[in-house]
Amino acid sequence: SQKIEQNSEALNIQEGKTATLTCNYTNYSPAYLQWYRQDPGRGPVFLLLIRENEKEKRKERLKVTFDTTLKQSLFHITASQPADSATYLCALLPYNQGGKLIFGQGTELSVKP
Amino acid sequence: EPEVTQTPSHQVTQMGQEVILRCVPISNHLYFYWYRQILGQKVEFLVSFYNNEISEKSEIFDDQFSVERPDGSNFTLKIRSTKLEDSAMYFCASSEVGGRDYEQYFGPGTRLTVT
Numbered sequence: 001s002q003k004i005e006q007n008s009e010a011l012n013i014q015e016g017k018t019a020t021l022t023c024n025y026t027n028y029s030p031a032y033l034q035w036y037r038q039d040p041g042r043g044p045v046f047l048l049l050i051r052e053n054e055k056e057k058r059k060e061r062l063k064v065t066f067d068t069t070l071k072q073s074l075f076h077i078t079a080s081q082p083a084d085s086a087t088y089l090c091a092l093l094p095y096n097q098g099g100k101l102i103f104g105q106g107t108e109l110s111v112k113p
Numbered sequence: 114e115p116e117v118t119q120t121p122s123h124q125v126t127q128m129g130q131e132v133i134l135r136c137v138p139i140s141n142h143l144y145f146y147w148y149r150q151i152l153g154q155k156v157e158f159l160v161s162f163y164n165n166e167i168s169e170k171s172e173i174f175d176d177q178f179s180v181e182r183p184d185g186s187n188f189t190l191k192i193r194s195t196k197l198e199d200s201a202m203y204f205c206a207s208s209e210v211g212g213r214d215y216e217q218y219f220g221p222g223t224r225l226t227v228t
Contacts, residue, residue, distance in 0.1 A: 038156075042221060042222070043117075043204045043220050043221050043222050044156060044204070044219045046216035046217065046218065049216060089156065097169050098161040098168030098169025099144055100158045100169050100171070101146075101158060102158065103155050103156040103157070105154070105155045106155070
């Protein structure tokens with residue numbers, strides 16, 4: 001069956017450290033992958049997109065890697081700040097499915113000062 | 114910065130009643146979507162809409178659900194006869210182009226409570 005899974009446990013880190021979040025998927029191939037941020041009671045906010053033929057993408061303090069052999073994406077926030085505390089969602093966008101995003105359950109990140 | 118807006122922010126309705134959730138997508142966007150999120154669960158795709166037609170729908174989007182773009186700006190989701198399990202946050206989203214290279218912009222959501 002098709003699955004997209006993220007670390008279900010909350011991630012607690014100290015300000016200034018790098019947060020690394022994991023997204024694994026099965027039985028979707030090939031795929032594009034997007035990362036969103038969601039704050040409590042709010043809609044997801046787009047952060048980064050990585051294509052199936054890309055290994056790495058960066059935007060300011062954010063970095064995403066994509067390994068289509070392992071079927072895994074890693075999302076990194078460097079020099080983390082308390083304002084980065086939120087739930088981070090990965091989402092697959094399969095071919096020819098009308099823009100349907102398939103979300104993981106999200107990983108809650110808490111950055112302590 | 115342009116944004117997707119949704120009304121109402123919170124809707125309470127009785128089981129069996131009809132509800133209409135409203136969205137105003139970003140003005141130059143052509144693709145529109147509805148998602149829902151039951152409390153504590155994943156964001157789930159309901160339907161995508163382009164050129165006045167449904168492009169894709171999920172198993173959740175059964176005959177009780179319908180979407181419409183009644184004018185040039187609004188995009189609505191109707192639930193004909195609400196059930197308790199329809200209680201969720203409903204998000205509208207839009208994208209400039211349909212396709213995997215394009216991010217979807219989400220609205221703030223409508224919290225639907227069915228009693």
